[in-house]
Amino acid sequence: MNGKPLVSIVSAGLSKFGKQEGLYARELFAQAVKEAFDRCPRLEPKRDIKAMFVGHMGESYEHQGHTGSTVADWAGLLNIPATRTEAACASSGAALRSGIYAVLSGLADVVLVGGVEKMTHRSTAEVTEYLAMASDYPFEQWHGITFPGLYALMATAHLHDYGTTERQMAMVAVKNHYHGNLNPKAHMQKEITVEKALSSRVVASPLKLYDCSLITDGASCVILTKPEQAGKFTDSPVHIVGSGQASDTIGLYERKSFTSLLSAKLAANTAYGMAAVKPEEVDVAEIHDCFTISEIMAYEDLGFCAAGDGGKLIESGETRLGRGIPVNTSGGLKAKGHPVGATGTAQAYEMYLQLTEQADKRQVKDARVGLTHNVGGSGATATVHIYRSAL
């Protein structure tokens, strides 16, 4: 493919992220599609959109499955084919992949891909249990290993093997809260200090409350079309030039390494190769920081630094807005929030804003190449996408 656009994003939408009292998933999704439709006046949704894929992880939250058709209805898009994709926290990364398949196959010229999760009406214990469903049941959940617990196992190994520190992990939280404070749609709109992060209560050692992403309600979507048709809908599309997805064992315990996600490395290699882009050419990235250690590991898996140097990279400040490679300008899962099924396409939404220079206070100057990294569970799924500005 060598850098040729696979598909083009012609519009994008995002609901407010946070505690959305009394709003169901389908109602949140309607907020996201409304923004995407309004941003693209040349698009006639009922005429143009031919298919839809929507990421949604858990039917337990609202006692509601069959999400594809449900949200297609609330989006005003009946009777197009609408399918839910599920890959835990990478559910809408998988929706994005599915949309690319659909456009490239020629079966649908214009596709809406998105994701949604409604979580905050449930107790922490319930959410802990639902999130754990992304991990292995017979050997992990059954033995009391929670979802934060799995990343804690990775963190313990990373701290041990590479000398990464809890302070460096806290710096990820501080940076992402700083960015989140610049994003009016972020769940958390306040900055924090390293000391505050380090003194928060332990969730699963060495992970503390401020090492964990947020329980959030939210929805996101982007609209894809063939690159040669993008001009019909917008003068400033964003091209997706690389797409990678890979799987790995559902059980963390079966893997060779606990300090790196093989699925993310494989997905990144595929995407970089397709895009003909090198890690050092990436101007802005949205990384799956479900826990602070995940962002540190992702720096390494994505080639932003060498294996083991992720802690040093956050400490250098290079991933902060205004520096070499700003990561999670939206606030990331840590401060923007992590409505699980919505996260993959919420990352694509941020790339759309950044690469069309609409990111306002958090705009990365001269951003032309972007990357998103969306991980399912403890890494049994990873998707990586690379974007190029048409400006």
Next chain:
Amino acid sequence: MSTQEPFTIEQFYKFLGQRKLMAGKCTRCGKIHLPPRPLCDECFSQEFEWTEVSGKGKLLTYSIIHVAPQQFQGMAPYAVGIIKLENGIKIPGMIAGATQEQLKIGMDLTIDFGTCNTAQPWPQWPRYCFKRWSSSSKRKIRQKKGSKTEFR
């Protein structure tokens, strides 16, 4: 060893209830599967034999879980880890009675079949856990009556 039993997770836990840690060994390529599986992911053979695995191993990584799901809330905080058994197979589990200070990567652990029974309809699997065993570790794990391990 009998080859009648199916090479399944259900059967793994049945053996565990008999205080045996059992793995499936592919008779074509020799790969050892724990948990056992009915199709070898290496060579796609469906021919296996049961092999008993030593429950002794070393701790690869660990965490103390403080925020637990409903079912485990009464036990929290509790230690979990991934253990590399003597034959190289890795297996996760709780580590009975261990505190953050006592846990060290590389420490010796052994399986404990003393388990809590659960009243739920499915699954009715027993729970193993790990405990410290090496002679260098003098501390004894508190034991309840019988041989059941107390988790906290």
